[in-house]
Amino acid sequence: MADQDKSMQRPTLSGRFGVLALGAATLAILAASPGVLAAPLRVLQGLGFRPHAPDLGLLAAAPLVIQLHVAGAVTAFVIGAVLLAGVKGTGLHKALGWTWVLAMTLTAVSSLFIRTINPGHFSLIHLLSGWTLIALPMAIFAIKRRKVRQHARAMTGMFVGGLLIAGLFTFLPGRLMWHVFLG
Known part of the structure; x- marks a missing residue:
């Protein structure tokens, strides 16, 4: 019966897997909504922010x-x-x-x-x-x-x-x- 109870438990997002899943979800949301980052990017561009290959x-x-x-x-x-x-x-x-x-x-x-x-x-x-x-x-x-x-x-x-x-x-x-x- 104990084995059956374990198989019926809901999986949880804990430990390293949870952190990775949360990070992947955050990146997916940000990639899907580029307007969210528009204002911070304008501020960074005012500071001379120009991402490029490392010099x-x-x-x-x-x-x-x-x-x-x-x-x-x-x-x-x-x-x-x-x-x-x-x-x-x-x-x-x-x-x-x-x-x-x-x-x-x-x-x-x-x-x-x-x-x-x-x-x-x-x-x-x-x-x-x-x-x-x-x-x-x-x-x-x-x-x-x-x-x-x-x-x-x-x-x-x-x-x-x-x-x-x-x-x-x-x-x-x-x-x-x-x-x-x-x-």
């Missing part, structure tokens, strides 16, 4: 420290997304995790030498770099002590704060990534 020549012309920073951030973003979506605790997770730690360290350390926002001085964004350089060893120490929840919280926080939120700031009008992808 990698701008990155190639950037100083080496910026190139290293971008390489570390992109590597950490891709590996971090794989780690967050994948099964935890496997050999692959551990190997990719150590690679992610190295990429995050490269990103944080290289950012200390990028001072274009406040020439010659640190800016508020550098607080994220300091936080990352302190939080990375703490997260590693947490997993070594088998404090999985503390480790997961710290690593996810660094991914969201140190990569996603800080990464979004690099796409502001006038910044290098804005020009590479949008300007």
Whole structure:
């Protein structure tokens, strides 16, 4: 009888599948109704928004420290997304995790030498770099002590704060990534 009850249950949209389904539905609705995006696109066009193929020549012309920073951030973003979506605790997770730690360290350390926002001085964004350089060893120490929840919280926080939120700031009008992808 228990097997019969399970087969009669209504399927739910939970976990990763639910997020993917919601994202696909949102994209489908936006694609079907282009008028919804007209006003925001006019505002972006006023800021010089012209989507185009990435102009990698701008990155190639950037100083080496910026190139290293971008390489570390992109590597950490891709590996971090794989780690967050994948099964935890496997050999692959551990190997990719150590690679992610190295990429995050490269990103944080290289950012200390990028001072274009406040020439010659640190800016508020550098607080994220300091936080990352302190939080990375703490997260590693947490997993070594088998404090999985503390480790997961710290690593996810660094991914969201140190990569996603800080990464979004690099796409502001006038910044290098804005020009590479949008300007």
